Amino acid sequence: MLFVSYIGHGGIKMSGDNTHCPGCSEPVETGTRLGPGVIECAGCGGTITTRPIWLGETFRYVSNSWDPEGSFEGARYYDLTYLGSKGLGRRHGWYQPKTKGIVQTG
């Protein structure tokens, strides 16, 4: 409930600038909405959050495990700010859209 009330009062601080894609600096308003608080960047095709989402929600977009092949071919950037049991966190790196598996973190 604390999370919800924070959002209702103008949002909470995120790591970095949440008005532009951290990967390519494209304004987030040009992106395609994938779900609540999550867009596909119009510039790089990355999956990024525009506000914190629940940690469990991030796994709908990017898995918690490595991609079996680990190939960068077709890989996309991701940068997801989340709220988990330890507060705000961030998952970012590269993943394979086909498997949702992680290719590289950070």
Ligand SMILES: [Zn+2]
């Ligand atoms: Zn981008």
